[in-house]
Amino acid sequence: MAPAAGDRADPLAEAAERAGRDARGVPAELLVGYLEGLDEVSSTRRRLRADQLRVRREAGARAAERGVSLHGVIDLHLSATWLAWPSLSGVREAPDGDAVRAAGEAVFRAADAAVMAVAQGYEEAQRWSVRQEESFRREFVDDLLDGRNLGQLAERAERFGLRLAGSNVVAVVRAAQPVVDGGEVARAVESSLHLRSGSRDVLVTTKNDLLVCVVPESMSGALDEFVRQVAAALGTDPTWLVGVGRPQSGPGGVVRSFEQSRHAVDIADRLGLPGRVHRAEDLLVYQVLLRDSAALADLVSVVLEPLRGVRGGAGPLLETLTAYFANGQVATACARELHVGVRTVTYRLQRVKELTGYSVEDPSQALSLHVAVLGAKLLGLPLSSHQTS
Incomplete structure (x- = not known):
């Protein structure tokens, strides 16, 4: 729809820019195709086409990828709707009030469908992002605790708040029931530990049915807090044990401390040693025997x-x-x-x-x-x- 000679700039484009400002800076480019679609609906009274709804889902996905909040992108679309309303063809050219009402019903129905499509695209993008992040994290954890791809671990670890150049300590928990990634026990311990430690430098994960915690040696208090949170999460399980490896440095240090912590739990379990927490450094004589x-x-x-x-x-x-x-x-x-x-x-x-x-x-x-x-x-x-x- 081209503006008449002597008119100011395209009113739909102006409405989009104003909507972006009203939505606190949400990029107006996320509206591409939206107001043109409403303009068409206002005249034809038809619903938005499948391809137009697909474009809105894609806009929602782009918003999620760019870190725009769902509230923000919906605010952008709703603001653009009322700002563009007087400029829509079906409204400007309506011969009477009945025609305006008919245009309004069609436009607001289309706006509702468009916003739903935006939200769907946004949520799908977020779910994909979460699954991808979980996949990256699982792959990193497996490499870290298996000692694979050591040359790339330090760089990848920064993404998860770990500094592998320093010295780290690994603790593992064995319980009567296997501890699974994303399960109730793992989530409760991780969220409580991060809340109380206020640090991203602690990694809580799972491996081979064990709950695993990787802590910088300098944060000795974090291990004590980890044990307290485990006790809170597994209080009804009388069999849980914690094994603590020795501090080890470098990308390969985590896997060494992890193996030591696993052996500490195994030895404590086999010998029926008293207490819940067993440190590898206190069990060296048993490791010597097993060699x-x-x-x-x-x-x-x-x-x-x-x-x-x-x-x-x-x-x-x-x-x-x-x-x-x-x-x-x-x-x-x-x-x-x-x-x-x-x-x-x-x-x-x-x-x-x-x-x-x-x-x-x-x-x-x-x-x-x-x-x-x-x-x-x-x-x-x-x-x-x-x-x-």
Whole structure:
């Protein structure tokens, strides 16, 4: 629709520019095709065509991609509608009030459909952006915790608030139920931790059914807060454990600390260690034992195999040895833990000596017994399952 000679600039273009200003600077170019469509509808009284609605969906998607709020882009369209109303062909050329009302009904119906299309395009673009971001994040987390593509990790990490050049600590949580990405537990811990720490430098994610937290070594308090939030989220689960790796630097440091934290949880679980939080640095002796699992299995077999033949099974004797060493080789403390008499403890220890030839009173033999009992648990050897009559 060209303006008549001597007229001022195109009134629809002016309405679009004014709408952009009224909508606090939302780009007027997002209206391309909209007012022309309303002008056509005002004369024909027809609905917007499918191709015109498609253009509006695309405008909504562009708005989302450019960071324009949904409120802003809708405000732009509604402002343009009333600003352009007096200039629409069907309104200017209407012969009477009935014609104006008919044009109004058609225009406002078209505006409603257009705004709905804009919102649909906007929301679709946002959903796609969220899915894409989740995909990027999952790929980054997998590379980070698997130690892949280390050369590119530092640059990619900045997008998620991590600084891999420094030293980081990884903590993992194992619970009775697997912790899944986007699940209730992961969301609750992440949102609460970020709210309280006020920092983006902490990454909370999942891997292999574990809840994982990556924290800069300098933010030691964040780990304590992480454990508190885990306790709040898993309070009804009596089995959850936290493993904490040692501080490690560089892009490959995170995967090393992650593996250490996983091993700490495994060891604590196998040995039934007391407490919820287990640090890798406190469990180094067990990792040393596991490095030569074949030799450890031989030691278990040589020292504890004779217990298999005891009447009633090896369970009570192994349980007594475990409690005895856990209580600093003090028989009275061992008895209290097992809820038996001290004479029962001393009798069982004597039976161990008779059956195996190893005495808890001899320091070197006591060490062999202690390591053998630990080794059986670390390796998952079922020494207590065999019973004889």
